Amino acid sequence: MIVSFLRSAGFAILVAGGLASTTALADAELLTMRGTVSAADWRAYSDRFVAPTGRVIDDGNGGISHSEGQGYGLLLAFAADDRAAFERIWSFTRTELMLRDDGLAVWSWQPTAPHVRDINNASDGDLLIAYALAEAGWAWNVPAYVEAATAIATVLGKKTVVDDLGRVLILPGVDGFGRTARPDGPVINLSYWIFEALPAMAQLAPATDWQGLAKSGMTLAQQAQFGVEKLPTDWISVKGAQVEPAAGFDPVFGYNAIRIPLYLMRAGITNPALLDPYAKAWLGTGKLGPAIINVKTNAIENPLNEPGYRILGAALACVRDGTPVPADLKSFAPTLYFPSTLHLLSLSFLTERHAECL
Numbered sequence: 001m002i003v004s005f006l007r008s009a010g011f012a013i014l015v016a017g018g019l020a021s022t023t024a025l026a027d028a029e030l031l032t033m034r035g036t037v038s039a040a041d042w043r044a045y046s047d048r049f050v051a052p053t054g055r056v057i058d059d060g061n062g063g064i065s066h067s068e069g070q071g072y073g074l075l076l077a078f079a080a081d082d083r084a085a086f087e088r089i090w091s092f093t094r095t096e097l098m099l100r101d102d103g104l105a106v107w108s109w110q111p112t113a114p115h116v117r118d119i120n121n122a123s124d125g126d127l128l129i130a131y132a133l134a135e136a137g138w139a140w141n142v143p144a145y146v147e148a149a150t151a152i153a154t155v156l157g158k159k160t161v162v163d164d165l166g167r168v169l170i171l172p173g174v175d176g177f178g179r180t181a182r183p184d185g186p187v188i189n190l191s192y193w194i195f196e197a198l199p200a201m202a203q204l205a206p207a208t209d210w211q212g213l214a215k216s217g218m219t220l221a222q223q224a225q226f227g228v229e230k231l232p233t234d235w236i237s238v239k240g241a242q243v244e245p246a247a248g249f250d251p252v253f254g255y256n257a258i259r260i261p262l263y264l265m266r267a268g269i270t271n272p273a274l275l276d277p278y279a280k281a282w283l284g285t286g287k288l289g290p291a292i293i294n295v296k297t298n299a300i301e302n303p304l305n306e307p308g309y310r311i312l313g314a315a316l317a318c319v320r321d322g323t324p325v326p327a328d329l330k331s332f333a334p335t336l337y338f339p340s341t342l343h344l345l346s347l348s349f350l351t352e353r354h355a356e357c358l
Contacts, residue, residue: 031196031266033079034139036348041332042080045344048334049073054088055096055109060336067097067105067121071128072341078136079348086136090145093129103155105129107173120173123160124192126152127170131197134204150204157201157208162186167219168212169238184237187246190224191234191256193217195267221260221274227295229281232257245295252301253293255338262312262342265319266349279320282313289313307332308339311346318350318357325350325357 049057055065056073070093077086097105100119107122109115130152137145160171164179164186171177172189179185195214202210223243224232234256235249245251261278264270282289290309292302304310307329317323332347334340350358 031349031352032139033075033135033348033352035079035081036351037076037079037344039080039082041344041347042076042082042085044332044334045076045340046082046085049337049340050085050089051092052088054085054090054092056089056337058337060338063111065092065097065109065111067093067107067125068128069125069337069341070097070105071125071132072345074129074132074136076341076344076348078132078139079344083136083140086132090133090148094148102159102174103151104159104174105152120175121160123156123170123172124189124194126156126160127192127194127197127201130156130204131194131200134200146204149200153201153205154207157205157210161208161210161213163209163212164238165241167216167238168209169216170213179239182247184239184247186238188220188236188238189234189256190217190221190232190236191259191263193221193260194263195269196263198267218269218271218274221264225277226251227253227293228298229253229293229295230277231281231293231295232260233295251294251296253295255292258290258304258309258312259342261316262346262349265315266345268353270319275316275320278313279316283317304339306335306339308335308341308343308346311343314357315346315350315354318354322357330358 050073051057056069058064058066058069070089073089074086077089093105096109099106099116100121104121104126106116106119107125108118110117130149133145133149136142137149159174162169162171169186169188170192171186172192177185177187198210198214220243224236226233226245231253233245233251234254235246237244237246261275264274288303290304290312291300294301311329314325314329318325332343
């Protein structure tokens with residue numbers, strides 16, 4: 001259903017930077033996800049990170065929950081075709097995080113009272129939640145999920161997607177990141193461009209320029225290449241035409257930005273201009289794989305050795321060269337919430353698109 005609509009809608013992403021071709025996500029093989037996470041892997045993940053209430057627990061971050069985690073939980077429950085778990089996760093999200101007057105989710109829920117200490121949203125969390133609801137609603141024929149996704153997408157488009165200097169941006173939150181909110185604003189986070197979700201948003205909330213947002217995201221991804229490794233920082237100032245690491249944040253390619261190549265690949269975007277920096281930084285002789293890197297000193301601050309991080313490099317090698325995924329990464333065993341989530345998202349993608357590498 002979703003693929004045929006998107007093709008008829010003609011959602012296309014123009015690849016910027018003088019490249020020769022136009023990438024049309026509508027004509028690519030869009031992810032269907034459903035059934036791409038095994039029951040055993042989902043059980044191992046949910047037993048560790050999903051409470052019976054549907055709260056997704058970030059055990060590497062003080063046991064908090066956040067809108068991003070709830071969105072990931074919904075996506076993975078859908079990929080495992082577990083409708084009961086999906087409904088539990090959505091119920092917790094709806095009752096405990098959807099507290100803002102505008103209908104977006106608060107970004108963080110603490111396990112000790114008061115549970116909500118900051119009512120600002122996180123736009124990637126809202127985007128993940130709306131995307132998962134839409135895909136599940138369409139696949140399982142649950143109109144209430146699609147209605148909820150439409151409401152979130154509509155508000156997200158109105159409040160966080162902005163046209164600035166001719167670029168369509170998604171602000172990381174409603175408050176605190178815009179041109180008037182910071183001396184170096186707008187400040188963006190490129191990992192908030194979840195490219196695979198944007199065609200679904202275009203169906204849900206067509207008044208927003210989601211296609212323009214996709215185009216600007218790829219343009220910025222080519223511009224935000226800092227340091228010797230040419231990698232983006234987590235937080236980036238786009239105040240002027242020249243992008244730069246945002247003030248007040250560590251100038252690192254960190255836990256946020258590490259998701260960017262996965263989001264590109266899951267959206268079917270394999271353009272070398274976008275993926276080559278990650279391949280050069282992670283793959284080949286003498287490379288340690290994914291790591292936290294200070295783009296100003298060029299120092300590796302933290303190698304990321306967990307399977308959920310290493311599989312990002314393995315997926316990139318598979319997409320680029322057909323390289324088989326190492327045997328120890330083909331099976332899933334939970335470590336901490338975040339790398340475990342990336343591991344399952346990667347395995348889901350590879351199962352659907354690149355089974356030859358598994």
